[in-house]
Amino acid sequence: MPPRTITTVLDVARHAGVSPATVSRVLNGRATVNRESRERVTTSIAALGYSPNPMARGLRRGQSDTVALVVGDIAQTHFAELTMQVQSALQAKGLDLMLVNLGHRPDRLAQLFERAATMRLRGVVIALSDQISSAVKPQLAALAAGLRVVSVGQDLTRQGIPSIVHDERMAARQAVEYLLAKGHRRIAYVGRVRGSAIGSERCRGYCDALEAAGCFDPTLVWDEAFRYAAGERAVHKAIDAGVRFTAIQAASDEIAIGAMAALKDRDRTVPDDVALVGFGGITMGAYMRPALTTISSHPEQAAMHVATLFDERLDTRSAVLVRLPRGLLVRGSA
């Protein structure tokens, strides 16, 4: 690599005939600067095509402009959509996004926390469905004391972390009540329950509805991981075992799609033999046939709230809980 020559505040200062301090003041717009000086500096910046070195700035300020986004598994559509929204909301605020894909390796989380402080990260956004181990939770609280930490999807307010969540339990309950209203009584739940913070909430909402209706049956709770394959496997197992069911509430759209494939392979018609409801409202669901009935989510709203939490100077130790609305998208599958 040839050594690049880069313009610095000093170059701008010389060009404008002022001191570097004044250039810095113009750049940051905090202190008052004489109008004429300001204009000269602005002109020089444009003329030289100057842009400040973020590392020097970050070192001096003791804080970078980078926010780390810790995501469970970015290959999952839901996380990919969230990542897109968060990146673009942060970018609008001049913040960079460092992506950390956890991929269900909890050690990476502890690792990131250790680095977060010395990296002088502006903040950390945590978007995980996995249960956070109790071993890591104290670290989490310590981290949150030192920099802005925000949770998306999982309620971490007990750890002092502002959280943006959907009401998973209520949404699941309402979807299952919809199935009950259609006359279904043998309704199964498919998805990861243990180990998943969000999954266990959804499953609880499912239980709420069925218990209230007096038709809860534990053999219809299929605790199965992972994505499409989970739905497919659970359906095959249930049919092989002779379990009767007329509807399925899936813990995600991907799981629902896997289940739909298995149902077709076993000559069950959707929705006539088995009604199917997904969770998440990803775009793809609308292109299934029958189209997937599902529960919407709102990554763009979540991202907006994340961004808001970063621009305010709210030093309040209060850990806000933002609840996003969910709705049932009724389509062909149920």
Place this chain on the structure above:
Amino acid sequence: MPPRTITTVLDVARHAGVSPATVSRVLNGRATVNRESRERVTTSIAALGYSPNPMARGLRRGQSDTVALVVGDIAQTHFAELTMQVQSALQAKGLDLMLVNLGHRPDRLAQLFERAATMRLRGVVIALSDQISSAVKPQLAALAAGLRVVSVGQDLTRQGIPSIVHDERMAARQAVEYLLAKGHRRIAYVGRVRGSAIGSERCRGYCDALEAAGCFDPTLVWDEAFRYAAGERAVHKAIDAGVRFTAIQAASDEIAIGAMAALKDRDRTVPDDVALVGFGGITMGAYMRPALTTISSHPEQAAMHVATLFDERLDTRSAVLVRLPRGLLVRGSA
């Protein structure tokens, strides 16, 4: 935020009874350090839980440990899978990933290029299917002269940028030849052609096959954007217009899935009335019914090559072209 107290090289040096320079030498492992000193430093680092400040290091070295990944649209499954692989391959080399989602706004590209130099980025990975405007190409070449730039998916070797590509044209040709061998003659192509570097390559392969077979028909090239909706719309348009066709080669799996939905809505059976081939081999295709016949891609291999290009000190100006293999995954839809 309470002011965090952070351990520095100075603390480590004091603790170990050496100079900061020696600590730095141990950290970087370049210069030779007396064994005893090295051990004392190592012990102190562990004892104090020290980790170096990347901004200070980057400022001093004139280079950060961050690689920017510029991606066309991370919400698309293919890019999400690639991003996951690249992040994890770079992380294994101690590099951080800054994510830039272009979202088809070319101005963001120029913007990033301007910042890349002052940010002292370690490198930039470009994963775009969009045609890069000729206005930006000179900038691209200039950028590549100053830092490591790698292209994934699009051949940018003419701009002096090492590129990791699949042979799109050949892969498309072979898939279409497969359809021809099955007896199809009215084979359509659906996807963005103009404006898409990768799309136009794929379309060319399609044309190659059909021209060689003497049955190319321009009315069967459906230049349509975007994702699922493109496939759906193109099929409806064609059927409305009375265009005859017995097979479709889609430019992506997502487009194929959209097309499949439209075909079912119009009572065309797949594969009997219309055979369908996707492009990309995303996981989801295997869960369509019929399962999607498609052309594989290899994000993990691409990511591995990206990482390789970052660890070598290869100052060679040579812009390598890596070609990844593709294969036809024959499933139910064709």
Place this chain on the structure above:
DNA sequence: CTGAAAGCGCTTACAG
């Protein structure tokens, strides 16, 4: 093999 010193490019009290 090792330490003292300089400097990467900024920003911010501190004087004036």
Place this chain on the structure above:
DNA sequence: CTGAAAGCGCTTACAG
């Protein structure tokens, strides 16, 4: 309103 100076936390020639 503005400049000179110090310092953020490292690394790297430079002497020894």
